[in-house]
Amino acid sequence: MRYAICNETFEGWDHERICRFVAELGYTGLELAPFTLAPRITDVPPAQRQTLRRQAEAHGIQIIGLHWLLAKTTGLHLNSADPNVRRETANYLIELARACHDLGGNLLVLGSPAQRRIPVGVSREQALHFAAATLRQCLPAIADCGVYLCVEPLAPPEADFILNAAEGIELIDMVGHPCCVLHLDVKAMAAEPLSTPETIRKYGKRMKHFHANDPNKRGPGFGSTDFTPIFQALRDIGYTGWVSVEVFDYTPDPETIARKSIEYMRQCAE
Numbered sequence: 001m002r003y004a005i006c007n008e009t010f011e012g013w014d015h016e017r018i019c020r021f022v023a024e025l026g027y028t029g030l031e032l033a034p035f036t037l038a039p040r041i042t043d044v045p046p047a048q049r050q051t052l053r054r055q056a057e058a059h060g061i062q063i064i065g066l067h068w069l070l071a072k073t074t075g076l077h078l079n080s081a082d083p084n085v086r087r088e089t090a091n092y093l094i095e096l097a098r099a100c101h102d103l104g105g106n107l108l109v110l111g112s113p114a115q116r117r118i119p120v121g122v123s124r125e126q127a128l129h130f131a132a133a134t135l136r137q138c139l140p141a142i143a144d145c146g147v148y149l150c151v152e153p154l155a156p157p158e159a160d161f162i163l164n165a166a167e168g169i170e171l172i173d174m175v176g177h178p179c180c181v182l183h184l185d186v187k188a189m190a191a192e193p194l195s196t197p198e199t200i201r202k203y204g205k206r207m208k209h210f211h212a213n214d215p216n217k218r219g220p221g222f223g224s225t226d227f228t229p230i231f232q233a234l235r236d237i238g239y240t241g242w243v244s245v246e247v248f249d250y251t252p253d254p255e256t257i258a259r260k261s262i263e264y265m266r267q268c269a270e
Contacts, residue, residue, distance in 0.1 A: 001231065001269050003262055004029025004064050004244035008036050010254045016055040021255070023059040025262050030061050031244045032103070033068040034096065040073065041066075041092075041099045049102040057104070064242050065107025065147070065209070066100050069093065070115035078116040079130040079161065086130060089115075090137035093149070097142040107209050107242075108142070109183050111152040113159035127161055132174040139177040150183035150209045155191035164192050165203040172206065185211035185246070186225060196225075197233035204237040210244065212265060217248035219257045221264025228268045 005027050010018045019030060034041045037052075056063050070076050076089045096108055110116075118127045135149065142149055153168040162168050165184065172180050184207050189196045200207075214223030221227070234243075245261045 001234075001265065002029060002240075002242050003027050003265060004031050004242045005258055005261070006031045006033065006067065006244060006246045008033040008068070009245070009247055009250060009257055011250070013254070015052055016059075019056045019059040019061045022258055023061050025259055026266075027258070027262060028061060029064040029242050029244065030056060031064055031107075031109075031242075031246070032066050033071065034066055034099075035068060035072040041096050044099060046102060049099060053102070053104045063103040063105045064244070065105035065109065066096055066103075067109035067111060067152075067246070069096055069108055069110055070112035073115065076115055077119070078110075078112075078134050079118065079122070079127040081119055081122055081126070081130065086134045087137065090134050093134075093138040094141040097138075097145040097147040097149075100147050101145040106147050107150055108147055109150045109152050109209060109211075111154055111183075113154050113161075116159070116161050118161050124161070128171060128174065131161070131171060135171075135175045135180060136177070139175065139180055143177070143179040148179050148181050148208050150181055152183040152185060152211075153188055154185070155188045165189075165199055169203065169206060181208040182206040183209045183211070185213065186220070186227075186230065187211070187213045187215050187217065187248075190215040190225075197229045200230065200233040201237060204234070204239060207239065207241070209241055210234070210239070211246040212243050212261070213246050213248070218251075219245055219247045219261035219264075220268075221260055222257075226268075227265060231265070231269050
């Protein structure tokens with residue numbers, strides 16, 4: 001397993017300190033939330049991107065990609081009924097892909113539930129077609145950056161659109177681009193009709209990235225979810241991508257979250 005962790009876990013820490021600390025624990029990847037760098041990714045100039053990449057690589061850490069892509073932005077929406085908003089959203093996703101490439105990564109995780117909620121007066125079918133139209137506009141340029149766009153199903157109440165793996169695949173197939181792939185998240189999969197290992201076995205061949213967490217919003221090993229059968233399912237499908245720790249409850253502290261999460265995952269992997 002290749003282990004990564006998301007940088008927003010370490011609120012208030014500078015980037016180099018994060019890289020140094022997680023490397024000491026055995027992580028080799030770091031996943032970035034754009035809002036931790038600037039209000040918009042276009043506010044992060046090329047020189048700063050190169051500095052962030054060099055600092056990570058100096059500690060043996062790869063910046064693997066970006067997530068929370070549209071979080072804390074205004075005027076962007078994946079499935080807006082307004083074609084101008086969809087165009088702006090597609091253009092911003094391209095800018096995110098360019099930044100991802102500059103930082104040394106190749107993954108964009110499309111979660112951002114607030115920016116994909118079904119607009120008032122729009123049906124689910126219409127929302128699906130609007131979202132597919134947005135992604136078709138940007139995926140050729142994203143692919144040119146060597147980046148994959150990973151569609152992340154998210155369960156209610158956080159989301160009301162693309163709620164499970166089957167719906168994620170439905171959107172991916174509508175888009176019809178090889179760089180549009182599936183992302184799976186343990187917390188979100190708790191709401192799937194199948195168990196998490198069964199969901200991985202059924203849909204995992206379409207998956208490019210994986211988030212490790214517990215339905216209680218904490219890290220792996222901080223709740224009741226047994227990761228041993230989850231990791232066995234990942235092995236069964238031949239998954240060789242990253243397992244990235246993403247939490248939403250930052251207690252008790254970043255150090256404990258990062259340390260105990262990787263210790264627990266290593267035990268399960270063994």
